[in-house]
Amino acid sequence: MWKRIMLKKGQCSINCEEKQFVDFIRVKAKGGDGGDGCVSFQREKYLAKGPPNGGNGGRGGNVIIRATSDESTLKRMGRMCSAKRGQNGLGAGRHGTMGEHLVIQVPVGTVVREVTREPEDEAIEAEVTAEEDQRQREARWVLYPRAEQDSAPEGRVNFFKQAEKLMDEEDRYYRWRLRTEKRENIEVDLTEHNQEFILCRGGAGGYGNPHFLTTENRSPKWATRGRKGEEREVELELKTIADIGLVGLPNAGKSTLLSSISNAHPKQADYPFTTLHPFVGTVDYADQYQLTVADIPGLIQGAHRNVGLGHAFLRHVERAKILVYVIDVSGPSPFEDLKTLQYELEAYRPGLTKRQSLIVANKADKVGTAKENLALLQKQVNSSIPIVPVSAKYEKNVLKLTSVLRKEVECIRIQEEETRKMKMEEMNDEY
Structure with a gap:
């Protein structure tokens, strides 16, 4: 985003607020x-x-x-x-x-x-x-x-x-x-x-x-x-390497969630597409355990056809071990938002939605339809995908979310280590 700053009468300077990101x-x-x-x-x-x-x-x-x-x-x-x-x-x-x-x-x-x-x-x-x-x-x-x-x-x-x-x-x-x-x-x-x-x-x-x-x-x-x-x-x-990839529609609260659970400080605002390039934050635990979380810019309908930011940032979702769908439960139709995200990911890379995933029901503290939408979303979503309601803005239920994320990442890392050891043993047997 470019901003024009007046210095003197008739003079101006161009300042770039966002660092250029090339992937x-x-x-x-x-x-x-x-x-x-x-x-x-x-x-x-x-x-x-x-x-x-x-x-x-x-x-x-x-x-x-x-x-x-x-x-x-x-x-x-x-x-x-x-x-x-x-x-x-x-x-x-x-x-x-x-x-x-x-x-x-x-x-x-x-x-x-x-x-x-x-x-x-x-x-x-x-x-x-x-x-x-x-x-x-x-x-x-x-x-x-x-x-x-x-x-x-x-x-x-x-x-x-x-x-x-x-x-x-x-x-x-x-x-x-x-x-x-x-x-x-x-x-x-x-x-x-x-x-x-x-x-x-x-x-x-x-x-x-x-x-x-x-x-x-x-x-x-x-x-x-x-x-x-x-x-x-x-x-x-x-292609960004991270343990967890946050995906969601614009203005769903992904950047706010990332800043509340990690050491990253992405730009936060109440308008869509505040995040123009991926941010990677590190979640630190008391026993010095760490995991990385990537904030992917907002996806819109048609992103697999390169609409909006499209392919420019869909590639950064591919390497995430766990997909976290950030859904705004205070909106009119949270389940439709989830289906839109899953459709765009599957259309971009078949089999991507079969990866281990988690749903973060953000903005669950808002009065009005948030509580009803959360109950409805829990009924409509497959029971195999856990749902964690949070309020990223006020950091409510964030501790439970980080505990669930750590448990899931630990299981995946153990499986990857076992697979790597098996491959090494097969290579040693061949030689």
């Missing part, structure tokens, strides 16, 4: 190019024509994506990310140092998917590469000052042509390896702190002139340039 972004990443090889010869006193001693170029840096709990949004990401280039080789046999890795820190819960290119685009790229093949062949060499590529006298062996055939053979091997390797599209779910993977690898460094030394050619006057780093285009999608 989906498309990024192009590129590994660092390899450093160039060096053309150098040993020169010392009484050694006018020493052997070649140019160093190889350093490998380019990698692009690494790492999950961290210190980040909560993807807004720090750029549209283009490149690692550092490798250092060029130096004389006296000194190889170039490796380029610095680029570590991209993303929030825990980020899903990384590679964007697949259309076959037509690949065909056009192959055609362009074929047209520029000769130019690229000429551009891959680093020549000694005043040296020429075709400098062999007539009748003698052209050592540069021999070196060029050697590099052509290596290029063919690289292309063959790319064709034969099973290059699967990247799809990684970063669900743990400090979990990381290499997105793009840096290019190999170029060869120094000692690489082309033979018994016939004792003074090669050329080296190669470093290879290009890998390039990928990926989509980053953030």
